[in-house]
Amino acid sequence: MARAGLKVAVLERGEYPGAKNVQGAVLYSRMLHDIVPDFWKDPSAAVERPVVEQKTCVTTEDSWITVGYKSRKFLEGVPNCYTIIRVRFDRWYASKAEEAGVEVYPGTKVEDVVRKGGRIAGIRTSEGDELLASVVVACDGVNSILAQKAGFRGELRPSEVALGAKEVLELPAERIEERFSLEPGEGATMELFGSITEGMLGYAFLYTNKDSLSLGVGCKLSDYQKKGIRPPDHLERVKRHPYVKKLLSGAKTVEYSAHLIPEGGFRSMPPLAEDGFLVAGDAAQMVNPAYREGSNLAMTSGRLAGETVVEAKAKGDFSKRTLSAYVAKLRASYVWPDLEEVKDLEASIERSEGFLDFYPRLACDLAHLRFSADGRPKREHLKAALGMMRKRGLLRMARDLWPLRRVMI
Amino acid sequence: MTVEAKLGLLEYKKSPTAQIVIADAGPSSPCVTVCRDKPCTTVCPAKVYEWDERQSKILVAYENCVECGACRMLCPFDNIRCDWPKGGFGVKYKFG
Numbered sequence: 210m211a212r213a214g215l216k217v218a219v220l221e222r223g224e225y226p227g228a229k230n231v232q233g234a235v236l237y238s239r240m241l242h243d244i245v246p247d248f249w250k251d252p253s254a255a256v257e258r259p260v261v262e263q264k265t266c267v268t269t270e271d272s273w274i275t276v277g278y279k280s281r282k283f284l285e286g287v288p289n290c291y292t293i294i295r296v297r298f299d300r301w302y303a304s305k306a307e308e309a310g311v312e313v314y315p316g317t318k319v320e321d322v323v324r325k326g327g328r329i330a331g332i333r334t335s336e337g338d339e340l341l342a343s344v345v346v347a348c349d350g351v352n353s354i355l356a357q358k359a360g361f362r363g364e365l366r367p368s369e370v371a372l373g374a375k376e377v378l379e380l381p382a383e384r385i386e387e388r389f390s391l392e393p394g395e396g397a398t399m400e401l402f403g404s405i406t407e408g409m410l411g412y413a414f415l416y417t418n419k420d421s422l423s424l425g426v427g428c429k430l431s432d433y434q435k436k437g438i439r440p441p442d443h444l445e446r447v448k449r450h451p452y453v454k455k456l457l458s459g460a461k462t463v464e465y466s467a468h469l470i471p472e473g474g475f476r477s478m479p480p481l482a483e484d485g486f487l488v489a490g491d492a493a494q495m496v497n498p499a500y501r502e503g504s505n506l507a508m509t510s511g512r513l514a515g516e517t518v519v520e521a522k523a524k525g526d527f528s529k530r531t532l533s534a535y536v537a538k539l540r541a542s543y544v545w546p547d548l549e550e551v552k553d554l555e556a557s558i559e560r561s562e563g564f565l566d567f568y569p570r571l572a573c574d575l576a577h578l579r580f581s582a583d584g585r586p587k588r589e590h591l592k593a594a595l596g597m598m599r600k601r602g603l604l605r606m607a608r609d610l611w612p613l614r615r616v617m618i
Numbered sequence: 619m620t621v622e623a624k625l626g627l628l629e630y631k632k633s634p635t636a637q638i639v640i641a642d643a644g645p646s647s648p649c650v651t652v653c654r655d656k657p658c659t660t661v662c663p664a665k666v667y668e669w670d671e672r673q674s675k676i677l678v679a680y681e682n683c684v685e686c687g688a689c690r691m692l693c694p695f696d697n698i699r700c701d702w703p704k705g706g707f708g709v710k711y712k713f714g
Contacts, residue, residue: 222706224706228710229711231714234714296712297713299714317706318704318705335704336704336705354701369691372688377713433661437661464712466714467664
């Protein structure tokens, strides 16, 4: 918007940009490249490590299977993704907005929208100041108090969000590279499923930053509520899992954080465009947990909202009708189709129950058989394996696994 | 590592006013009469809420708040009013 000559103000309630922001964090590059072209060539860009290896780990209490894919092709052209430290990144990202002519006002809490003649015409800060604008874009995160106050959505339910707890742990770069088999400067990511979530829907993650690790765990808030578990205590148990423990050895916690992640997705999306008002990013539930994507959806939706406002400005019309072009743009991008694709995934995983306990255990038991020479003929192993699977029933297994086809590729 | 030790790593700009209040903290509040599990006291990742048996009420350590917003949804009786601190106040993450 600012690049097109519009007057743009960003209001940030933190003392500085990023002060309130928490993310894993993995940032997919292409969506940032669309906004800050060639950012990865800029040495001042506040990113940590380009990711060359992505691993998934399925755990039981004392065993685990890791599946990983490593390729230096991830670095060709626009590198696929980077680990980032949000506060550093956000400060840099805000400075890029300022370079483009945006006025950034940190330490400014938006209290409510201002209405004139029935339509939204600006915002009021907690200090009582009013800022009038042709369009207000709510990008105020998962709790989006602005979208609530504007009357576009109610309070979220505990089943519509995940609660994540995280720590940043310092570890020298050489130790990280040694421990994760990385070339200097390159990064790895890992998600852990199975026993590590203690029967709740979610996962733990471990990401490599330049000279620190980000370790976190996030599960549905309704599951924490049901079990009465405090996420930081859960995180302590994650740290004690033998696989994680070894990777963290000698690392020192330098920060703790907690954050909500919108998981309601497509079905919980509020109206995205109203007269003089647009909603983007987490505020609009734009998170794709199956692919751990969120900040990229936020960037793309923010960009598309901006482009819509530029067009509206050229027409001199900021009505819902004109601003609804934003929704059409989202539909034509990857944002809408991707969210639509996974809209029932969580429900089907919860319905089948097996993914939280039975399948991780089965996978480890099968692996144990496969890799053991215990003096029994292998055909007995096969019989034992089929017996394990029959416990659940092959038909039921097929039904459990069928919904996963949507996230295979 | 205890939650207290984790919170001890954080930097805050202390808000002059409480931004979190229990809407009904009286003797006939849902906390006293119907809420048995008190999920705010067991789940809040910053240990803001504590049940005081003697006073029969929830104590609110709002200065611990990391502003995740979970309590807005956690309370089964919608009895927590959790707002953000004024602009520039509250938690100041260094990494996030």
